[in-house]
Amino acid sequence: LELIELNEIKAIPALIISDQIDYYEELKSALEEAGIEKKNDIYVVHAIAPPYRNLTENRIVGLVDLIGIGDESCEVCYDINQNKIIVERFGVVITNEISYDVSSSDAQDLIKKYNITKVPMILLSPDASTYPTLSQAWDSVGVVEDDGWLVMTKPDILGTYKDLTTGKVMAQQDEQ
Numbered sequence: 767l768e769l770i771e772l773n774e775i776k777a778i779p780a781l782i783i784s785d786q787i788d789y790y791e792e793l794k795s796a797l798e799e800a801g802i803e804k805k806n807d808i809y810v811v812h813a814i815a816p817p818y819r820n821l822t823e824n825r826i827v828g829l830v831d832l833i834g835i836g837d838e839s840c841e842v843c844y845d846i847n848q849n850k851i852i853v854e855r856f857g858v859v860i861t862n863e864i865s866y867d868v869s870s871s872d873a874q875d876l877i878k879k880y881n882i883t884k885v886p887m888i889l890l891s892p893d894a895s896t897y898p899t900l901s902q903a904w905d906s907v908g909v910v911e912d913d914g915w916l917v918m919t920k921p922d923i924l925g926t927y928k929d930l931t932t933g934k935v936m937a938q939q940d941e942q
Contacts, residue, residue, distance in 0.1 A: 773810045777818045781811040816896045831862040831891035835873045837928045844925030846886035856900040880917045890916040
């Protein structure tokens with residue numbers, strides 16, 4: 767606890783390295799190039815990738831809920847599990863996963879709340895935004911709502927989907 771306070775560590779895990787590493791020029795240079803400064807004769811490397819514990823808020827950051835909405839009646843629509851696989855490739859840690867059929871009341875509530883017009887699709891809880899590479903890529907498939915939830919708006923990128931506005935099943939080539 768003393769090291770955490772002395773070195774103003776705000777997130778863990780953190781790596782504390784003694785200045786003995788200065789004997790290794792390459793490692794010392796790498797720390798300096800990464801912008802890690804020596805303070806109180808030690809180097810502190812803070813958690814840079816989620817999940818990590820934010821000590822200021824006393825919570826784990828980067829644990830993500832995934833909600834999938836599909837249409838069981840659409841046998842030719844792409845498999846919604848593709849979404850989860852892609853999200854996990856970005857290093858996202860999914861801790862809770864829920865799937866709804868478009869006909870369920872829970873799905874209908876989400877469809878209204880987020881103006882969802884195409885399925886299958888996914889929603890990701892706000893902590894998904896703590897993953898920099900996912901955040902950069904998300905613009906090409908969805909939006910971040912005012913409440914922080916990431917909402918997929920372009921499932922057509924992955925394959926055949928159902929347009930909830932028209933009720934039609936659409937293949938990628940149908941849009942061209």
